[in-house]
Amino acid sequence: xxxxxxxxxxxxxxxxxxxxxxxxxxxxxxxxxxxxxxxxxxxxxxxxxxxxxxxxxxxxxxxxxxxxxxxxxxxxxxxxxxxxxxxxxxxxxxxxxxxxxxxxxxxxxxxxxxxxxxxxxxxxxxxxxxxxxxxxxxxxxxxxxxxxxxxxxxxxxxxxxxxxxxxxxxxxxxxxxxxxxxxxxxxxxxxxxxxxxxxxxxxxxxxxxxxxxxxxxxxxxxxxxxxxxxxxxxxxxxxxxxxxxxxxxxxxxxxxxxxxxxxxxxxxxxxxxxxxxxxxxxxxxxxxxxxxxxxxxxxxxxxxxxxxxxxxxxxxxxxxxxxxxxxxxxxxxxxxxxxxxxxxxxxxxxxxxxxxxxxxxxxxxxxxxxxxxxxxxxxxxxxxxxxxxxxxxxxxxxxxxxxxxxxx
Amino acid sequence: xxxxxxxxxxxxxxxxxxxxxxxxxxxxxxxxxxxxxxxxxxxxxxxxxxxxxxxxxxxxxxxxxxxxxxxxxxxxxxxxxxxxxxxxxxxxxxxxxxxxxxxxxxxxxxxxxxxxxxxxxxxxxxxxxxxxxxxxxxxxxxxxxxxxxxxxxxxxxxxxxxxxxxxxxxxxxxxxxxxxxxxxxxxxxxxxxxxxxxxxxxxxxxxxxxxxxxxxxxxxxxxxxxxxxxxxxxxxxxxxxxxxxxxxxxxxxxxxxxxxxxxxxxxxxxxxxxxxxxxxxxxxxxxxxxxxxxxxxxxxxxxxxxxxxxxxxxxxxxxxxxxxxxxxxxxxxxxxxxxxxxxxxxxxxxxxxxxxxxxxxxxxxxxxxxxxxxxxxxxxxxxxxxxxxxxxxxxxxxxxxxxxxxxx
Numbered sequence: 001x002x003x004x005x006x007x008x009x010x011x012x013x014x015x016x017x018x019x020x021x022x023x024x025x026x027x028x029x030x031x032x033x034x035x036x037x038x039x040x041x042x043x044x045x046x047x048x049x050x051x052x053x054x055x056x057x058x059x060x061x062x063x064x065x066x067x068x069x070x071x072x073x074x075x076x077x078x079x080x081x082x083x084x085x086x087x088x089x090x091x092x093x094x095x096x097x098x099x100x101x102x103x104x105x106x107x108x109x110x111x112x113x114x115x116x117x118x119x120x121x122x123x124x125x126x127x128x129x130x131x132x133x134x135x136x137x138x139x140x141x142x143x144x145x146x147x148x149x150x151x152x153x154x155x156x157x158x159x160x161x162x163x164x165x166x167x168x169x170x171x172x173x174x175x176x177x178x179x180x181x182x183x184x185x186x187x188x189x190x191x192x193x194x195x196x197x198x199x200x201x202x203x204x205x206x207x208x209x210x211x212x213x214x215x216x217x218x219x220x221x222x223x224x225x226x227x228x229x230x231x232x233x234x235x236x237x238x239x240x241x242x243x244x245x246x247x248x249x250x251x252x253x254x255x256x257x258x259x260x261x262x263x264x265x266x267x268x269x270x271x272x273x274x275x276x277x278x279x280x281x282x283x284x285x286x287x288x289x290x291x292x293x294x295x296x297x298x299x300x301x302x303x304x305x306x307x308x309x310x311x312x313x314x315x316x317x318x319x320x321x322x323x324x325x326x327x328x329x330x331x332x333x334x335x336x337x338x339x340x341x342x343x344x345x346x347x348x349x350x351x352x353x354x355x356x357x358x359x360x361x362x363x364x365x366x367x368x369x370x371x372x373x374x375x376x377x378x379x380x381x382x383x384x385x386x387x388x389x390x391x392x393x394x395x396x397x398x399x400x401x402x403x404x405x406x407x408x
Numbered sequence: 409x410x411x412x413x414x415x416x417x418x419x420x421x422x423x424x425x426x427x428x429x430x431x432x433x434x435x436x437x438x439x440x441x442x443x444x445x446x447x448x449x450x451x452x453x454x455x456x457x458x459x460x461x462x463x464x465x466x467x468x469x470x471x472x473x474x475x476x477x478x479x480x481x482x483x484x485x486x487x488x489x490x491x492x493x494x495x496x497x498x499x500x501x502x503x504x505x506x507x508x509x510x511x512x513x514x515x516x517x518x519x520x521x522x523x524x525x526x527x528x529x530x531x532x533x534x535x536x537x538x539x540x541x542x543x544x545x546x547x548x549x550x551x552x553x554x555x556x557x558x559x560x561x562x563x564x565x566x567x568x569x570x571x572x573x574x575x576x577x578x579x580x581x582x583x584x585x586x587x588x589x590x591x592x593x594x595x596x597x598x599x600x601x602x603x604x605x606x607x608x609x610x611x612x613x614x615x616x617x618x619x620x621x622x623x624x625x626x627x628x629x630x631x632x633x634x635x636x637x638x639x640x641x642x643x644x645x646x647x648x649x650x651x652x653x654x655x656x657x658x659x660x661x662x663x664x665x666x667x668x669x670x671x672x673x674x675x676x677x678x679x680x681x682x683x684x685x686x687x688x689x690x691x692x693x694x695x696x697x698x699x700x701x702x703x704x705x706x707x708x709x710x711x712x713x714x715x716x717x718x719x720x721x722x723x724x725x726x727x728x729x730x731x732x733x734x735x736x737x738x739x740x741x742x743x744x745x746x747x748x749x750x751x752x753x754x755x756x757x758x759x760x761x762x763x764x765x766x767x768x769x770x771x772x773x774x775x776x777x778x779x780x781x782x783x784x785x786x787x788x789x790x791x792x793x794x795x796x797x798x799x800x801x802x803x804x805x806x807x808x809x810x811x812x813x814x815x816x
Contacts, residue, residue, distance in 0.1 A: 024706075026705075026720075062745065062748070063745075064676065064679050064680070065676075066680055067676060067680075095604060098604065098605065098606070098684070101704060104706065104710035104712065105710060106710055107710075172672065174665065174668065174669075176665070196503060196506065197506065198506070237664050240662070240664045240667060240668075241662045241664055244655070244656040244657055244662040244663070244664065244667055245657055245662060247652070247655050247656075247657070248652040248655075249652055249653055249655070254648075254649045254652040254653060255652070256645050256648045256649055256652065257582065257584070259648060259652055259671075260582065260648075260674070261582075263667075263671030263674065263675070264580065264675070266668070266671065267671070267672070267675060268472060268473075268475060271472050272472070272474055272475075276506070296509060297434075298432075298512065302512035302513060302514055302515075304512065312434075337470065337471075340470070
């Protein structure tokens with residue numbers, strides 16, 4: 001499976017902390033991102049005025065990205081002063097104001113130049129998850145008032161990791177992982193449609209023999225997840241391919257409604273798949289370790305934590321000691337939904353939550369600690385966290401050791 | 409504009425409060441929804457065992473719906489007892505367990521029979537927004553342990569309102585509002601692409617002359633929103649139609665990536681449109697009333713409430729009295745994001761939030777009141793709220809009167 005490299009998508013990227021002059025129309029209407037002169041390294045010297053296709057995105061941890069496809073202008077503000085050296089500037093178009101003005105002084109700007117010569121302007125809050133994730137993805141230092149940049153062509157980095165691909169997905173860059181080498185086996189097992197999520201996850205595990213769920217639970221979980229992801233996108237591509245060949249035009253009438261319904265079904269299947277996949281594979285690892293646990297067992301108020309160790313019967317049994325109970329939520333991405341876990345079982349003081357989300361911000365992990373929630377992140381994804389966060393994070397291995405101790 | 413009727417989509421609908429026997433596998437594996445015998449009125453007497461196409465959905469106020477298309481079984485449990493009258497039962501398929509088991513004892517079930525003879529099984533939490541919305545949409549009494557139902561064919565109800573269409577959208581029933589009567593004007597103004605959201609909203613207002621923003625602000629806002637919605641879907645249908653005619657197959661290769669990108673762009677444009685539209689039209693109404701206000705003005709910590717009256721300069725001026733300031737958030741749908749407004753301006757004790765969301769649950773509105781947030785709902789949408797909630801709600805008219813008093 002070739003997973004692609006960052007350099008397949010980007011040439012270079014720069015960042016800075018935004019000033020009011022750049023994004024506050026009450027201060028300036030200059031539409032300029034300052035200090036971007038050094039983008040010359042990627043954009044070349046400006047002619048008088050060059051228009052470059054540019055995607056603008058405002059990214060938050062709570063809502064879907066606000067995106068606009070327009071242009072940016074790369075120009076030499078000293079074009080009329082032939083005796084002085086060029087002074088290149090990057091301007092955003094007036095059309096992009098509704099996106100750019102979402103940002104405030106102190107927020108973070110990233111300017112990315114794609115391999116396809118398109119620019120992407122990313123704006124996000126300082127201290128947000130998405131900021132930490134993007135800085136990690138592009139290997140950038142925390143932004144300052146000075147625009148600083150990195151040449152991605154020069155870097156000798158490994159293939160894009162699971163964590164990296166998740167972040168790229170958030171900025172709507174899709175890294176293809178489908179692999180038709182698996183298609184025959186998929187069609188033989190399920191035909192051209194998806195089975196239930198449990199059956200699909202189990203199929204992925206069966207095809208992934210060189211793993212060690214007992215000795216290497218963290219890397220085993222990742223291997224299962226990644227193979228299932230490849231299988232999912234392989235079968236999805238086949239299904240979409242077939243549907244597109246049929247087309248959405250019959251007797252010269254187009255089926256707009258059919259298109260919307262089909263595309264919604266594709267998006268929704270993608271959304272719900274990841275969560276189920278994580279839970280199924282975790283259950284398989286807990287079984288391999290011979291742990292007693294229950295999925296979806298009820299606690300008080302009909303709450304249903306994803307995993308309860310040893311189970312709901314013990315939870316409801318007053319004679320069973322509180323400190324023998326473990327409650328684990330599982331969320332493939334957290335966003336601000338991690339708080340839901342806090343109310344899922346009053347008897348368990350410290351809750352655990354396992355996630356695949358890379359680089360959750362220090363703000364969020366501080367709040368988790370304050371709420372006595374221990375985050376569990378598979379070891380390969382922990383590299384996207386800051387070093388002081390990593391000291392606190394549990395790996396899956398750590399979590400398993402805890403549950404074993406409590407069961408002993 | 410023909411907006412459609414509920415009876416265009418549904419024949420009948422029933423509801424009950426779920427018991428553990430129905431949804432808790434620890435109690436029963438019977439897969440039966442109890443008391444559904446009376447569905448005979450719509451489904452007819454069961455043969456021994458009839459399989460009916462059925463969509464299962466688990467609906468929450470926080471996450472995207474979990475949906476599964478499968479079947480349900482309608483059968484006569486006394487088929488072998490020819491001397492007794494038939495005892496019809498509705499069973500869900502084992503395949504639907506991952507959706508049905510999301511529900512717990514005490515949650516709410518709705519069984520809808522569509523005009524297309526498909527069943528839709530909807531499951532949601534008791535006391536949730538979506539429960540209140542669905543009960544209002546289908547005009548059902550609050551569910552009890554007994555299955556009760558309503559014949560939609562018999563009702564003489566008006567065309568589907570804006571509120572009703574929003575709720576149908578939540579259960580993925582799309583009510584077409586496009587109207588090609590507007591297409592020529594749209595193409596003349598913008599060509600086959602969308603302009604900025606402000607320009608589009610302004611275009612809609614210009615085409616909507618018989619309104620009275622000063623005297624009838626609530627109905628004017630709704631008229632603008634509804635016409636813009638029609639214009640949006642008319643132009644969208646044209647754009648999709650053109651794209652589908654081109655197709656996603658070239659030289660016998662399909663463009664799966666192009667399909668995904670195009671369908672994402674359609675979904676994202678839908679998502680971001682509604683919010684902008686509401687803000688633009690509100691601003692136009694505030695202007696018609698000659699009120700001083702500012703959109704996106706900064707308060708402390710770089711927070712940007714949607715509307716600040718009279719403006720950010722007054723907010724930052726310590727000599728300006730606190731009780732002369734009004735802060736208004738605008739969210740076309742609230743979900744649990746209404747809390748964001750609470751931190752957008754410490755000087756304004758009671759915040760206001762205007763929304764188009766129908767039938768927000770009493771749980772949520774109680775929490776809003778406790779947090780000193782006054783909800784503003786255009787009068788035509790207030791019918792979807794319970795009577796005690798309506799006594800508390802502000803209309804847009806009420807809100808305008810308050811701001812005028814403060815400015816006087």
